[in-house]
Amino acid sequence: MNTSEATDRVLVVRAQRGERAAFGELVTRYMQRAYYVALGLVGNHDDALDLSQEAFARAFRARAGIDPERPFFPWLYHIVRRLCFNHARDQRSRRLTLEKAGGWLTDTTMGRCPLSPDRAVERAELREQVGEAIERLAERERETLVLREFEELRYQEIAELLGIPIGTVMSRLYRARRSLAREIETARSRLRQERGAGE
Amino acid sequence: MSESKVSPPSDERLRYLLMAAVDQEISGEGRRELELALQGNPDLREELATFHRLKEVTDTMTPLKPPEETWDTYWEHVYRRLERGIGWVLVSLGTITAGTWALWTAVGQLIRDMTMPAYVRWGLLALIAGFVILFVSVVRERLFVQKKDPYKDVVR
Numbered sequence: 001m002n003t004s005e006a007t008d009r010v011l012v013v014r015a016q017r018g019e020r021a022a023f024g025e026l027v028t029r030y031m032q033r034a035y036y037v038a039l040g041l042v043g044n045h046d047d048a049l050d051l052s053q054e055a056f057a058r059a060f061r062a063r064a065g066i067d068p069e070r071p072f073f074p075w076l077y078h079i080v081r082r083l084c085f086n087h088a089r090d091q092r093s094r095r096l097t098l099e100k101a102g103g104w105l106t107d108t109t110m111g112r113c114p115l116s117p118d119r120a121v122e123r124a125e126l127r128e129q130v131g132e133a134i135e136r137l138a139e140r141e142r143e144t145l146v147l148r149e150f151e152e153l154r155y156q157e158i159a160e161l162l163g164i165p166i167g168t169v170m171s172r173l174y175r176a177r178r179s180l181a182r183e184i185e186t187a188r189s190r191l192r193q194e195r196g197a198g199e
Numbered sequence: 200m201s202e203s204k205v206s207p208p209s210d211e212r213l214r215y216l217l218m219a220a221v222d223q224e225i226s227g228e229g230r231r232e233l234e235l236a237l238q239g240n241p242d243l244r245e246e247l248a249t250f251h252r253l254k255e256v257t258d259t260m261t262p263l264k265p266p267e268e269t270w271d272t273y274w275e276h277v278y279r280r281l282e283r284g285i286g287w288v289l290v291s292l293g294t295i296t297a298g299t300w301a302l303w304t305a306v307g308q309l310i311r312d313m314t315m316p317a318y319v320r321w322g323l324l325a326l327i328a329g330f331v332i333l334f335v336s337v338v339r340e341r342l343f344v345q346k347k348d349p350y351k352d353v354v355r
Contacts, residue, residue, distance in 0.1 A: 056277045127260060148222065149258075155224055167211075174218050181252075
């Protein structure tokens, strides 16, 4: 058990005794991770914030069931993902999400090196296409891709977090990336055709 | 990643190796196996190149950072939810208690009211009983059945 897990253990035990301040420390420690995971799964800021906060509230209500000997975040993660999956299945919220699709990613190359206006537009379009394509992935594939690409977890860590074999992690990643590559290629061909027709 | 040598590699094995190569989690043995498979398979080479191009793109993308004040008020919002949760529990308990009492009183008065024709009284009683059964059934389904449904995460 590392130092972080040891303090988690103390905080969990104190939270189980009903100390909200201790739970508050756990929230502060994991709020960013919970938020970014939710953002990857639902694709917009407001929903990610709402769902990650709701996950913490539910975690506090269910704190009696936490095993202090085990890491806190994987336990919380299962609440976050359940909430996010349920949210995504709601047709109404799915429509709202699609309206805002693609806007949850940012391009890390922007600002690092100056781009010509054309190139900047192209990068922005690409970012949007990637965001939209990720949002259209099946939820398990999307989840695995988000954990790998944006949480930067290794295969073993993803397998442990999701409770699945490492081969399943790789299969899901393969399917996710294949769909993503196809979607982006289709979107690019469409753009090329639109530009060709416009010229 | 465990990589026992299989010759020739199955499609599934090749997928594993492709992913491991793209994510730089491939072992020396896996790399040699993949290189051998790539030699006689242009489609596989093209697939690997596609995945590398995609990886280059996704490596430059990162989730958008929320405004800094999001973190300053985050715990406050969670705390408010916890308080409201207690509020909702009390409101629900109060509603159930008061509702049960009101229902009990209404049914009692209905049975004792001799000025109303018998068929109307029985009709109203059936209506109330029907609503109670439907309400209990829906609540029971929400609370118990949904929790135990092994297929709830399956998406068609």
